[in-house]
Amino acid sequence: MDKLLYINGEWTGNNLEKIKVLNPADGDLVGTVASAGKEETRAAIESAHEAFGPWAKLTAYDRAAYLDKLYDLMIEQKEEIAELMTREMGKPMKESLGEVQYAASFIKWFAEEGKRVYGRTIPASAENKRMQVLKQPVGVVAAITPWNFPAAMITRKLGPALAAGCPIIIKPPKETPLTAIKLVELCEEAGFPKGVVSLLTGSSSLIAGELMESDIVKKITFTGSTEVGKMLIEQSAKTVKNVSMELGGHAPSIVLEDADLEKTVKGIIASKFRNAGQTCICINRVYVHEKIYDEFTKKLVEETSRLKVGNGLEEGTDIGPIINRDGYEKIKKHVDNAVEKGAECLLGGKGQDEGNACFFEPTVLKDVNHDMLIMNEETFGPVIPVQKITSDEEGIKLANSSPFGLAAYIYTESMSRGTHLVEGLNYGVIGWNDGVPSAAQAPFGGLKESGIGREGGTEGMEAYLETKYVSIVI
Template sequence: MLYINGEWIETENKMDVINPATAEIIKTISIGGQLETKEAITKAKEAFKTWKKTTGNDRSTYLKEVVRLMKEKATKMAEIITKENGKPLADAKSEVAGAIGYLEWYAEEAKRIYGDTLPASQPDKHLMVIKEPVGVCAAITPWNFPLSMVTRKIAPALAAGCTVVLKPAPATPLSAIMVFDCFHEAGLPKGVVNLVIGPAEEIGNEMTSNPNVRKVTFTGSTKVGKMLLRDSVATVKKISMELGGHAPLIVFDDADIDQAVEGVMMSKFKNSGQTCISTNRIYVAENIADEFGEKLAEKTSRLRVGNGTENGIDVGPLINKDALKKVEEQVQDAKTHNGKILCGGKTFEIDNVNGCFYEPTVIQNANENMRIATEETFGPIAPIFTFKGEEEVIERANHGTYGLAAYCYTKDIGRGFRVMRELEYGIVGINDPAPIVIQAPFGGVKESGMGKEGGKYGLDEYLEEKYVSIHAT
């Protein structure tokens, strides 16, 4: 199903959307490729001529109507997320609320795009800086948050006065289709928002090579992000990228152990560990490591694994068989490097269901020789490393490649501030496993990306400054 220039389009080429919990086909939809993407970009460029001139109040009104429609359909949206992504329904409902929250926030920010008046160097001049929308934006979103990542990109783009061509992840396109249903019902002008679903390489190549696209925003793997960066060079596009992560969580010996265990549970096992800010490495002071491991394993073993549509499920399936295989390989590698499995450690079988489930797993005696020490996991695996001192653990926590999110547990406020400064990450949670909020900037450093999403910072990514000097004769 494609949405171009205000119309839903069916094509001869089709794609099945699969439920990762059951391996069943949810729906078969139309897909497009290079030609459809080019058409969408052309229509977005035409629409930009008018959309950029609308007032902030008008853009705000459109976004508020989308919010109203999404609130009416919130339950259905959550059900679609669970079916195509696998996450428990309660988590899907939270995602819907977050997706709506981004639209609400940027509906207000649309009215608050300010410029500056500069002090002139000469009495007969007036100097101004005005902010203008970048232009046509190509947005590429991931499968792990198939609804909120769509609105987190589109809402600020529309608020700024840009038009958008969106490519959602092929594993989870139905959530995006529901959002675009709301855009359509809200009466957004033709061409302002466009949806193309299909082969990643074919669509991505058109987005990055087409000179009418002035910005590319992407959430996904560092590998793919680097390719998009490379391909965008020829036309010097504005870029924002939220890429891979390998988050450390440090537990000092003065921390509240129970609080830290709860923090790991929240950070590690939400969405089956399939988030870019999920804890990947747990560093625990060696004198409390045994107690911490026992408590974490006890809580982890009580998590209920299963189809997210069922009541009381804590952990759903991984997105596909490849993801399941990667987790299995990392756990096996940890075993060969003397890792001790405290709980879990194998696939989870459900009678008469061919799903992609893996048991939530805690590994004691983790070390730097394991693949899990450097590779992003994207699965429900919690490895526990031990450390002796503050300087040592900070050096080990600062990953050579990634720098998205990091966490620290301590009762010492001075230590908290020291660690905050020394951790080379774009997001740091001190005694807080869930630091992400709509009004704050989300983004990393190093190979975890560039640019920010969320709050006023996310709006700036879709604006450019124009300096104007007026000589008043």
Template sequence: MIKKHGLYIDGQWRAASDGQTKDVYNPATEEVIATIAAATQEDLDAALAAARQAFKAWRKTSPWERSKKLRAVAERIRARAEDIGMTMTLETGKPLAEAVAETNAAADQFEWYSEETKRIYGQTIEGRTPDVRMSVVYQPVGVVAAFSAWNFPALLPARKMAAAMAAGCSIIIKPAGEAPGSCFALAEACHDEGIPAGVVNVVSGASSLIAPYLVKSPIVRKVSLTGSVSVGKQILHMAADGVKKVTMELGGHGPVIVFADGDAAAAGKACATTKFRNCGQVCISPSRFFVHESRYDTFCAAFSETAKGLKIGPGVEEGVQVGPMANRRGLETAREMIDDAVARGAEILSGGKTPDGLEKGFFIEPTVLGRVSDDAKIMNEEPFAPVAPITTFTDYDDVIARANALPFGLAGYVFTQSLRLAHMASDDLEVGMVGVNEMLLATAEAPFGGVKESGMGREGGALGIHDYLEPKYVKMKL
């Protein structure tokens, strides 16, 4: 389904300079579905040169003109949502309905930033004397190097591309090798809507070559990454040598607190539905469930019943709600976490096995674990998998301390009918985003990002464009 297999550099699709390629697999069948170009240093130099040249003109393009083009890209993506969604499903395994919805969410990013580009407001500062004028203007930071993850292969690149382009920057983006087709499709939409050559460039291949080469290049002035904490730390070290502006959206381990006054049955259903979305491979996924002891049985019953009712299978099949995991290493990690939790006293409330008839592909049943010990591996390391660990609490201060005990701080969730508890917990959770009786946080108009080792900077919303701008202060004496 990938229509463009090559590199997109300076407005043209091309093969790698040495002809090397990389295979893309369908995680539902384990079969090769495409080969993509593997960029060389020569290709990266071409992308850097193209982005540098294009930036000179794009930064001076009228915000109204940039706005028109970005909005047109959004509409082009929406018109192709079914095709892009099918590509995404074949590459990631996620249900087709989810893939199409993600594609439309990617279009929302372009629409949102088509509006924000016209609202890059400066500031006027009153001088101390009548003959002094002081002002602050915002200017695009320059060439951007962006790196995206495979779990949301259209939305994650769109957040970076749309914000960078709206700010007046050019961008070189590397999609994840497991699922590059959606990012190629975004570039194709940009091309078809007349985004000037070199403003958007897409390179694929070996991360071990591409990431250091782009980040260390003096041409690149801004780096944006969605990925793991370990990779983020490596990129930060490299960016520090060049004192480059950085946005990091890294891993999480989202705590969920269900207080005694919360609707435990409704919470259990909502948590299960959200936890197993995209087979649990979501950075803001609710992934540690702290339930008041008095509500534990009700919550677990609703959670397990919902999990058991989810239809598992290849994402292309009608009605499937849970597809395969994206790769074998993730599947193996999920099994290790289940075994470790059980060895430490947890009970399997549902799932935990390979689904019947789905021995081929990276499938595992949505798994619910009860009475999980705080020292279990799954309570301390991000479970990027359809495995949900549930434990209990009785004291407010204790559960907040346990929720904040990890170095992660991306998202947290609270279920309560008390306005007082809702505000207290929202204030006390050390995260960048909080959902109160609500699980779906990501939307184009809101800032997305975390604190502590979950990252820095924000993507989306009115704040997102500022990570691609630099303020310049001007003082003038008349």
């Protein structure tokens, strides 16, 4: 399966170097993609620039019609998209199908939200004045997306950008470009005008360098590591670009003694082991009140032990492969370091290195502390470290000790104590008795070093709009 670049409504790049895309579950070749350079990136920027004026002038209803068609195509072909996603990324098919549905929900939501972009009239300061506020599209957008959610992290940016009137250039990661290409094929099938949607695969440094240098590209939206995000923010200063950054996390979960244990364990497992723990908002640290500590860990181990590790294409698989060897080695390092420093491994703790593929057992660690790497760094793997706490305040203090502030979770049946925790936690997304809080209609983003701006909800639409104030003397 050889796939090309999509620039100005044409598939191009036959003459370019090709990059192999391998299945992380077995090392098999899934396909190849063209490797774009500076010239191709400049061509995509120019075509997006040409498309901006006509696309922005369409009515919100006209733009919504294109998005509605894209949504229908995604739902019609969800099995095909999901299988492709599993083959190039490794997540179980049931999760891939869920992601396609989730990804499509952003297209549906923003098709409608684009019709609700309102300006306003301000009471004037003089009889002969009229004061207005207009909302207009920011301009050409470049989206740089991660490998762990190959569809949803694109549509969460694509939907609002297109609904607002902005052409978009998509740069997917080298690990999972094929899902992105499939989505752009559906954009072509939906009839989007030339230049409105572009796709560039290849070297991140070459492509991102051109995007950041260009004064035509008015906005960068990025999901990925804090380290790379900081570099992009620094580079964006040269042309004062509008930026949206969804960066790293290290999500804590606080479990109080009045928590419903069945609900709690179910929620924590749903969060932690989704995508083999390779998500930016999965629970990375669990703080449990001493009164239920032993009971909680026992139930957690019982439920976790039922999870099946394997190829995502095999029926019954709960946890697929680790995306690459670097990710596998980091997980192993975190577990080994915790055990060496006194943590007790109640379940798992071992990896399966099969040469062309790496898997890691679902793992539960008891009696961890903040001297261990796993409580200070994002693991990005199927490991749950559990630490005992004696009070609500201790839980808040430990949870807030990280420089990251993307997502946090709390488990309590007390409205007053839960409210106290929510208000005390410095995180942009909080799940209260909910391990899966994300939704297209809700704002998503972090505090501190976890990012800038929000995606999803009405806030996600605002991220692609400029505010223009007009004062008129009549």
